[in-house]
Amino acid sequence: MPGRQNPTFRQRRLGAELRRMREQAGLSGNQLAHMLGVSAPQVTQMENGKTSASADRIRTIAEACKCENLPLINALGGLITSRRKSWWDQYRDGLPDALLKTAEHEDFAASVIRSWTSAIIPGPLQTEDYARGVFSRRIPPLSTEELNLRIEFRSERRRKIFQHPSKSHEAYLHESSLVTRFGGTDVLRNQLHSLIDDSLREDVIIRIVPFTAHTYPGPIENLVYSFGEVPELDTVEVELSRSPIYLDDPTELASYRKVFDHIARAALSDEDSQDLIRQTLKNLKG
Structure with a gap:
């Protein structure tokens, strides 16, 4: 067979x-x-x-x-289930496999989705206009239809994560992500407002690593660490330019848990992170 x-x-x-x-x-x-x-x-x-x-x-x-x-x-x-249609299957003919894999990985998480980004707001926390600014950078440019499909897909990812009763999102961001303008100043301003709103949710933790941190605590690549039903089913997604890679070897998992420990020690508290986002928003000009 x-x-x-x-x-x-x-x-x-x-x-x-x-x-x-x-x-x-x-x-x-x-x-x-x-x-x-x-x-x-x-x-x-x-x-x-x-x-x-x-x-x-x-x-x-x-x-x-x-x-x-x-x-x-x-x-x-x-993990054994009948092959049912998942929400991302409707996008299979129109989007790259790498984007679908990210959605599958987020869906696979049993509890916490922990992320680290250095110069960009994490996908599930992006506004639609911010996502448009991110995807509009592609060379050669996407068609209007392709661009709209990616934005729709990213918005659906956000809804699915935030609607799930047992999942929470811990996002660690470098301060540079708060000032990088994907789509322009107004788009960034609205994105920061949205970030503040998200930080007040019970199922979201947002912590910022400030420019004043003693050292740069994390890797250059964006990371997503998902916690499985048991520790053996944890998974790390490392975002690369062409396609993400997924790591599940116990030694790799232990290493990336330590990476997030370093990041957490360098990051501001939840409240101080909210204050920094508000201050960045206040100082935003353009």
């Missing part, structure tokens, strides 16, 4: 954890296939997210790998 061509984020993530479980047990693909009574290509397809693994199959694999991490096993079973 041929495997699926485009596994979802959850299907890829499930496969990656099954592969990690096998490798930690010191088993080869052939050995696990023999223990399961299937072919080696079937194991490969499953670990690539291209074929389904039932909850019973996951428990069988865990038993074969002598994995006793019951919370992880249960969480992996929870």
